[in-house]
Amino acid sequence: MGSFKIRTDLALEARENAEEEAESLSGVSVEEVYHEDSEVRITKVSITSKNSARALGKPMGTYITLEAPAMTQQDENYHQEISGELSMQLRGIIPELEKESSILVVGLGNRDVTADALGPNVVDNLTVTRHMVKEFGKAAYGKERMHVTSALIPGVMAKTGMESAEIIKGVVEKTKPDAVIVIDALAARSIRRLNRTVQISDAGIHPGSGVGNNRNVITRESLGVPVIAIGVPTVVDAATIVNDAFAKLSGGEGREWMRMQDFPEGFSELYNMYVTGKDVDYEIKQISHIICDAIEGALDMQA
Amino acid sequence: MGSFKIRTDLALEARENAEEEAESLSGVSVEEVYHEDSEVRITKVSITSKNSARALGKPMGTYITLEAPAMTQQDENYHQEISGELSMQLRGIIPELEKESSILVVGLGNRDVTADALGPNVVDNLTVTRHMVKEFGKAAYGKERMHVTSALIPGVMAKTGMESAEIIKGVVEKTKPDAVIVIDALAARSIRRLNRTVQISDAGIHPGSGVGNNRNVITRESLGVPVIAIGVPTVVDAATIVNDAFAKLSGGEGREWMRMQDFPEGFSELYNMYVTGKDVDYEIKQISHIICDAIEGALDMQA
C-alpha cells in the first residue's frame, strides 16, 4: 500500500508484472502461439479464480493478445492478414455466432483527442445493417441469414455529463442486442506495445479497475448480454514511464517499484499526463481500419 | 392527394402556405413582434386544436420563430443580442425552471454533413455539469442552487442502425432528466430563411410528420418528460425549389402547386436532394455558437 501502482490495461502485462511472485499462481493459464513469417504473437491469458484476478488486478475472463510489430506499417496485405487473424479470434469469443445475432458495436473514447479516438474511428468506418434489415428484411442484402449490426459512440463524460456505462445500458435495454462489442484505447506499460497490440477479452470494461467503482463497468453482468472488449494500447501513463526508468536504472527488470512516498515533490503532476508517439494520427487510422475489417469479417459482413 | 407536398419544418411557413384557406382557421393564433433596431422578428404560432394541427401538418403546440437577417454576419454584439433574446424565449417555454432542473441537451444530425451538423456542433460547445455535481456537489461551481446539464449526440440512423428516438429514450430512462432540449437542422421552404431563422417549440420532433410513423417521434408523450425543440432551417428540398419556381412563373404566389403526376420523367431524382448555400460551414458555426450561448444563458450556466 502506498506504493506506486503501475497502470496497464493489458492482462499480458499484468501477468508479466506479477510473474515472479505468481510463478505458481493457480487460476491463471497462459497459451502462446508465434507465427514466424508474420511475426505475429498471440497470447491467451485465462484468469479463472478470484484469487488470481486479485493478484493480477484484472477481472476473471479470457484475454487474447495479438502483438504485431509491423502493425502500422503501410502494407495492405499484412493488414488483411492481421484482421483475418483477429476475425478468427473474435469468432471464437463472441458467443452463439452460429445463430443469427444482433450485435451492438460501441466506440468508447474522445474523438477530439487523437490517441483516444480509436473507438469512434472504428465505428465511423463500420457497416451497420440493423435499420435496413428492420425496414426491408434480409432481402435488402440478398441474404437468407445474417447477423445485424448497430453502432454507438457515447462520447466521454467530460462532454456528456454521463457515464458511458449509463448511456450504453439505456441503449441496450431499448434496442436489445444479443451481444455488445466495445472498442477502447488502452494504457500499456511498455512503449514498445503502443499501437502494435490488440487485446480481445470477454471480461468487459472496468474503468479504474480495483478502485471499487462498480457503477461504470460495462460487463455481461451490468448489461445482461455478453460483452466483448477490443482494446489497443495507445498511451502509457507518464508516471509509469518514470517509474520504469527508475527500475531499469536500479538494475531491476521492472519488478522493484519505487514507493510513492519516495517520489520527490512535483512528481504528482505526472498524473493525468500520458505519453504518446509523434505518428499517433497515422497509426490510429491504420489500426482503426484493421479492427473494423476484423469485426466485419467475424460477422460475415464484408462486401 | 397525389399532389406535391411542399416540405417545411417551420410552423411559420406551414401557416403561410395554408393562409388562404385558413384565414378563419380556428385553433391557430399568431402573435408577432418586430424589433426595428435589430431587425429581429419574433413570431409565436400556437396550434391548439387537432383540426388546425391537421390543416397545418404540424402537431399541436407553441412554435416561436426568431428571424434575424443579419444572423450570420460577423458581429459579436449582435450575436449576443440574438442569443439573449433566444434565452428569454427558452426560459418562457422550458417548464419549471424556477426549480433546480436537470436538462439533457441532444444534438441530432450528422456531424459529417456540414448542413446537418448543427446539433452536434452546439453540443460540442456546450458546458455540461451533471457529472461534476454528482461527484463533487454544487460546491464545485460555488453555487447553492443550479440547473445541471448533460448532453448527447446520438448520430444518424445510417451510421448507428438505430433510430435517434430509441437511443434518446434509452438514455432518458437511465439518467432521468427533468426535461430534454433537442437541437436539429430543419428544411425550410424559402431560401431566404436559411441560416437566418431559429424555431423553438414545445411540440417535440416528428420526423416525416404526417407519414403515420410514430415510432420515431421525440416528444413529451414518447419520453415522459417535456421536450423543447430548437431548430434552424439549413436546407431547402430540391423538389421544393423547383415547385416554387413553377408557382412563381404561373403567377401564383406559392399557392398553386403542381401535381406530382404532372412532373416529367426524371424529376423524381430531386427527392433526397437538398439545396444549401456556399458558406454553409461558416454560417453553421456562427449559429451553433449563438444557440449554445442561448441555452447556457437560459440555464444560468455562463461563466
Add this chain to the structure above:
Amino acid sequence: MGSFKIRTDLALEARENAEEEAESLSGVSVEEVYHEDSEVRITKVSITSKNSARALGKPMGTYITLEAPAMTQQDENYHQEISGELSMQLRGIIPELEKESSILVVGLGNRDVTADALGPNVVDNLTVTRHMVKEFGKAAYGKERMHVTSALIPGVMAKTGMESAEIIKGVVEKTKPDAVIVIDALAARSIRRLNRTVQISDAGIHPGSGVGNNRNVITRESLGVPVIAIGVPTVVDAATIVNDAFAKLSGGEGREWMRMQDFPEGFSELYNMYVTGKDVDYEIKQISHIICDAIEGALDMQA
C-alpha cells in the same frame, strides 16, 4: 447574352448541350468505350481548335470521363476495378512517366463543406515520398527508380485571403515538381452524374471559365509544368435544376433554356446555392479512396 448559362464543369455535358448546333463542329472528337460487365463508360472528348473551345465553353485539351453508376456502392472489388481503370487513363495523360518524375498533388476545395472536401480528402490519404527520398534516397523504399510525390491543400480563398493559384504557383516555383495533379469537386448539370463520374483532363483548372479572369487559372501555361486535373461532380447549381425542370416541362430535352430576364423576381436567390445528395459524406469518402488509389497506382506507389 442575357440568357441563362447552364453551368457544368464536365466537357462531356458541355458537348451534349452543344450537340445539336455542333453536330458538324470541327475541332471536337469523341471516342467512347463501354464495359458491359462493369457498366463503366469511358468517353474521351478532345477539343483541338479555338473555335470548338469557344463553342463548348471549355479550353482546348483532352477530357476523359469515366461514368460508373455503382461507383459509391460498398464493393471493394468494384472500387479496385474503377481505380485500376483510372490509373491506366492517368498513365496515358501524365507526360513522361517513363522517366522518374516528381509529382505535386494538390487538393482544392474546402474541407469543412462536405461536398467540396473531395480534394482535401484525397490528399489526406495519399502517400507522399519526396521528403523521405530527399533525406534517405530511394533506398528508403527499397527501389532503384521511383516517382516521388508531394502534396498540398491550399484551402479556399474565403479562409486564406489568397487565390489557390497564387499559393500553388509559389510552391511550384520553390519545389519544382515535374508535373502537378489537381483534384477538385465539380458542378455537373445532371443530378444523375453526381458522385458517379470522374473527369481527367490535361487542360488544367479554369475557375469561372469564360469570365475572362485569367489570374486564377491553374494550367501548364500558368505553372510552367504539365497540369492534370481530376474532377468529380459533387453538386449541381440550384439555378440549373430549375432551368432543367422548365426545359423538360416545355417539352425540350434540355436545349431550350429560359432567358434570365424572364425569371420571376426572387429567382436570383438561387445563385450561390447548390444541390447535393443526402449521403454526400459517405459518397465523397468512397470516391476519395478510389481516386487516391488511382493516383498511387498510376505512380507505382502502392504498398
Add this chain to the structure above:
Amino acid sequence: MGSFKIRTDLALEARENAEEEAESLSGVSVEEVYHEDSEVRITKVSITSKNSARALGKPMGTYITLEAPAMTQQDENYHQEISGELSMQLRGIIPELEKESSILVVGLGNRDVTADALGPNVVDNLTVTRHMVKEFGKAAYGKERMHVTSALIPGVMAKTGMESAEIIKGVVEKTKPDAVIVIDALAARSIRRLNRTVQISDAGIHPGSGVGNNRNVITRESLGVPVIAIGVPTVVDAATIVNDAFAKLSGGEGREWMRMQDFPEGFSELYNMYVTGKDVDYEIKQISHIICDAIEGALDMQA
C-alpha cells in the same frame, strides 16, 4: 557532448537551465512584470550577443513570455484580459504597424494530432481580408485605412513531402506580405507550463535548433520580411520527463543531467514520444481562441 540535452522551445526555460553558469552572462537581459490580480506574469528575455545565443541554444532576438495559470479555465472575461495583453505585446513587436500592413498568418503543425493542432486551429478561426480588399477595396469594410490579412496552413512534412519553410517561402514570394506571423505548438521542459504559457518572439522559427539545419528556418533572413513567432508549449518530451525526475531524485534542481551513455537500454525508445494532458482538446481550443483574438486585436480587425 554526449550528454542528454533537455529540449525546450521556451527561451525562458533555456535561461532558467543556464541560470547558474550564466549568472553573469553578458548579452542576455531579462525584464519581468507580474500582475497580481490576474496572476499574469510577463517576462521579456532579450538575447543580444552570439555568445549568449550559443549559451542558451536560442537565436538572438526578443522573447516575450506570458504565463497565466488560469489560461484554460472557462472564463470569458479572463480570456479577454489575456488576449488584450497579448495584443499589446504583439503591437510592440510587429514592425511598422503605424502604416497599413499586409500580414500573412501561418498555422504550423498537424491538425490531426490534438496537441499539435494549435496553429491550424488559430488560422481556422481567423478573419482574413486580403481577397476582399483586393476585389472591393477597403470600402468593403467601411474603413479608410486597415491592415489586410491572409492565412496559410502548410501542413506537416509527413503529409506534404515538403518542408513548411519551402511552402511558406513560395507563398511569401508570390503574395508579398509585409510581415509573417507564425503560430506553432512548442515543447516545454516543465509540465506546469503546458497550455498556460504563450511565447512571442521576433527570432522566427528554428526547428531542431542547434542541429545545423538551416534549410528549414522561418526567419526574417530566410523570408525577407519580419517574422513574428507565437508559440504555446503543449507537450513535454518524454525523455525530458524522465531526466527531470532523475535530477529531482538526485537532489538536483534540474541542473545535473544524466549523460545519455548512462541511460539503460530501452530508454532510447522515449525519443519521438511526448507527454501531454488528458484535457488537451479542450485546452487547445481555448488557447486557439485567445491567440486568434489577440492577433485580430493587434491588427484592429475585431468586429
